[in-house]
Structure formats: structure tokens, C-alpha cells
Amino acid sequence: MPRLDVDTVMSAIDQLLVGAMDEGQMQAAAETMRRLFNGSKACFAGFGPNPEDWASYTTNPDPALQERCFGELAPDFIEMGGALRDIPLGEIYHDHDVFGAEALRNSRVWQEWMRPQDMYGGMACRLAKNGPAFWFFDVQRGRRQEGFDAEDIALLEKLYPVLRRVVELRRHIGRVTIQRDEARSALDRIAMGIAILDPDMRITYANEGADEILSDPESALGLRQGRLFARLPADQRQLRQLIEGALRSAQDPLVPAQASMILHGEDGSHSLSACAMPAPPSVTQAHTSGKVLIALRRLEMAANLVACARQLFDLTDTEAKFASALASGSSLTEAAEAQGVRISTARTHLARIFQKTNTRQQSQLVSLLRSAALPLRPR
Structure with missing residues (x-):
């Protein structure tokens, strides 16, 4: 292949790292790798014996073919995947060397999935594994293109550590995203408002219950320019003391602090109970000011x-x-x-x-x- 300059390779690495942090950019990362290797198709894929192990970020995805891949062709892919499990991580392999050129061309996978996408010669490597499941990167050349040469293999070997890191980050962030969504769903099921405030009383998170309370014009609490405020001035002063006390207790648990209060609507109704406590520290915000979690409940509820x-x-x-x-x-x-x-x-x-x-x-x-x-x- 033509010799690549350093800027081109570094630009590809930058796009890979963007994809690692943002799942929506993984298809663009695969396309960057396709262009880098002058291929007809490229993909990052997760593979295993169970459907939950499967994932695919590919260039120019054909919805109909993707559906067949995860549907009627799934048993054929699972059978082929068994031949890849013993290949060491990072070792570059060619499709025709693993499966045999003739056997590959006679398979349903090649005839009904690979050939329609102009995938006539692939170079790949396994990136990570989890029991029988694993992730791999694959790039293909088209029918009218020459196969991959020694320089292509050498480049993929050099990129392997980056590709492996991309997959590890993607898997980790995916798990965190699932946990976050499950936690938010659980909080939305609770019949009370849960909100997280910064030291300036700005809302950084609110569940459905808190959104309903804060959007009610007759509620004892509301928002002004994103900041929490009480309808009554006396309640506002006490609310500020409540938040400040929770922040102080995060720094020194031995410092006594008021934990809860009652807030009233302007006409004396629509009362709320509010309980404040330090919010658990976030890994991504280890060096920022603390935050406060506040639980709100309508007393009439x-x-x-x-x-x-x-x-x-x-x-x-x-x-x-x-x-x-x-x-x-x-x-x-x-x-x-x-x-x-x-x-x-x-x-x-x-x-x-x-x-x-x-x-x-x-x-x-x-x-x-x-x-x-x-x-x-x-x-």
C-alpha cells in the first residue's frame, strides 16, 4: 500500500479514541480505518455464543444484511467464530488462511453476506476476550483490489494496542451507561423527588418526581435560572442553611448539621418535606466541589x-x-x-x-x- 504519513495515522487514532468515548462515533471510527487501509469494508465486532455478546460497528451498514447477520445466518457465524477463539490476541490473520480459501467461498456467510458487500479478502485481529466471547477488528479488500501486504500487516500490528484500548473503553463505558440508565429508571419509579445540587444550588440531576415538583407553579419549591429556590423568604434562608450544612458534613462528618426541613407554598398549602445529604463523589469529578442530594416529598401525598x-x-x-x-x-x-x-x-x-x-x-x-x-x- 502507499506509504502513510504520520499525520494521517495520528488523525485515525484520534478518531478511534473519539469512538471509544462516544458510541455514536464508532461507525465513523470504522470508516476511518477502512480508508487508512484502503479497504472495501471495516468493522469492530463483538462475538460469542450468546446474542448478548454480539455487537457491530461497521462502515456503510446495510440494514437488510445486518438483520440477516444477526438472524438466519447467526448459526453459520457462530460456527465460523469457533475457529477464531484460539488465535492469540493481537496476532494478525487472514480469512482464507483460517478457514481455507475454497471452504470460505463455499460458505453461506461469504456467498450471502460477504460477497454482496465486496468482501473478497480480509485481514483481522482479536482485540479482547471474555470467556468464549471476544471482540475483533476486521478490514476487507474488494474484488478488484490487491490483497493486504506486509506493510499493511505491520501497520495493523502497530495499531493493535490502540484498537484494544478502544474496545476496552467502549465495553467499560457501555456497562457504566447501562448501570446509569438502570439507576435513573429506578429513581423515576420512586414517589418522591430526588435532585442533585451544586454548591450554588443549581440542579445537575432531577428524577421525574423532582421535575414534577419543581415545575408546579404552586409548589413550595421552584427554579430560577436553574437554581433551586423556596417560595417563602424564610424557607429560602433555611434551605440555604440546609444545603450548606450538608456540604460541611461532607468535609467533616463530625460537624452537626440540620438534615431536613418543611417548606410551604405561598398560601400555606402544598407543603414539602426536604432531606439533604452529601451526594456520593463522582470518579469524573474527583477534583471539583462537592454536591448535595436532596429528597423532596409532597406532604399531601x-x-x-x-x-x-x-x-x-x-x-x-x-x-x-x-x-x-x-x-x-x-x-x-x-x-x-x-x-x-x-x-x-x-x-x-x-x-x-x-x-x-x-x-x-x-x-x-x-x-x-x-x-x-x-x-x-x-x-
Whole structure:
């Protein structure tokens, strides 16, 4: 093949690394390799005995042929793949040397899949393996082209470490993406808002529950220029203290910090309970400022808190009614008036509630009661 300059090879390597970080660019990476080797077709492929092992990033993919590859031709590919499993990683091989030129030309894979795509002579190497499954890179020459020579083989050998790294990164990022999507799906099923804030109270992530709360114009919380804010000024000050306390506790767990609070809508309704804690550090953000995870729950969305408090904490019916009123946003005075008792009697009930629930503050009690039941969101 014609001698390649360093810039051309380095440009190809750059495109490969872009593909490693972005699955959507893997087809472009395969096309870059096809041009680099002046081939008719090139691909990165994952292969194994199980369908979940299969993957393909190829140049000019033909949907109909791709469907046949993963469908009716799958048994033939699995049989051919068995001949490749013992080839050492990084060793360059030619299709006709592994399968035999005549046997390859007589196979269904070549006649119905390779020949229609002008794949008349391939050079390849295995890049990574996981038990019987493995990844490989393959580049083909067309019917009217000469086969690969020693310089082609030497170039592929030099590129092997890069190709292997691309596949390893792609596999790792793929697993992380699956885990991330599964985690987000699980958070969206929870009947509470979950949001992550930076130190300036900007939202960096919000599940469906948080999106609904923050987009409700009557909610106790909203967004201004991407920052979390409380409708009432007093709540805003306390919310800021809540976030700052969570950030401080991340630096020093021994520093006491308020963990939860009650926020109210402008008309006193649409109350929310909010619980803040340091967000787990991200590997990709190890050198950035910490973040805070905040859990939000509409108090009016509670299950029967009276029955819940009575059953879980062995409260009397009167104590459970006081606890439910406090968790719904009422003050102790308001709860006493609703129950028709003196404030001194209400304080006695509250002291007994604290003792039975092992809490010391009203905010702790509310947070505990709100977390006593976590129903899933209806689908």
C-alpha cells in the first residue's frame, strides 16, 4: 500500500479514541480505518455464543444484511467464530488462511453476506476476550483490489494496542451507561423527588418526581435560572442553611448539621418535606466541589400517617394524630387547637412521640414519618 504519513495515522487514532468515548462515533471510527487501509469494508465486532455478546460497528451498514447477520445466518457465524477463539490476541490473520480459501467461498456467510458487500479478502485481529466471547477488528479488500501486504500487516500490528484500548473503553463505558440508565429508571419509579445540587444550588440531576415538583407553579419549591429556590423568604434562608450544612458534613462528618426541613407554598398549602445529604463523589469529578442530594416529598401525598405512625412506632391514637398533623406542616399550637387540648398537653404528647420514635426535633420526626412509606409511582 502507499506509504502513510504520520499525520494521517495520528488523525485515525484520534478518531478511534473519539469512538471509544462516544458510541455514536464508532461507525465513523470504522470508516476511518477502512480508508487508512484502503479497504472495501471495516468493522469492530463483538462475538460469542450468546446474542448478548454480539455487537457491530461497521462502515456503510446495510440494514437488510445486518438483520440477516444477526438472524438466519447467526448459526453459520457462530460456527465460523469457533475457529477464531484460539488465535492469540493481537496476532494478525487472514480469512482464507483460517478457514481455507475454497471452504470460505463455499460458505453461506461469504456467498450471502460477504460477497454482496465486496468482501473478497480480509485481514483481522482479536482485540479482547471474555470467556468464549471476544471482540475483533476486521478490514476487507474488494474484488478488484490487491490483497493486504506486509506493510499493511505491520501497520495493523502497530495499531493493535490502540484498537484494544478502544474496545476496552467502549465495553467499560457501555456497562457504566447501562448501570446509569438502570439507576435513573429506578429513581423515576420512586414517589418522591430526588435532585442533585451544586454548591450554588443549581440542579445537575432531577428524577421525574423532582421535575414534577419543581415545575408546579404552586409548589413550595421552584427554579430560577436553574437554581433551586423556596417560595417563602424564610424557607429560602433555611434551605440555604440546609444545603450548606450538608456540604460541611461532607468535609467533616463530625460537624452537626440540620438534615431536613418543611417548606410551604405561598398560601400555606402544598407543603414539602426536604432531606439533604452529601451526594456520593463522582470518579469524573474527583477534583471539583462537592454536591448535595436532596429528597423532596409532597406532604399531601402521604399515605395514612396516623395508621402508619401507630403501627410502626407503637404510638397511641392521640399521639399518632399529633405526629400526622406535625408531618403535614402544622405547628404544635395548631395541632393542639385541632385536637382541642392545651399547649402544655401537646408538649407532653410531643415528648412521648420523640421518645418512641427516637427523635429529638420536629424536623427529624417529620423526616422519619415521611420515609416510613415509599410507594412507587404508578405507571
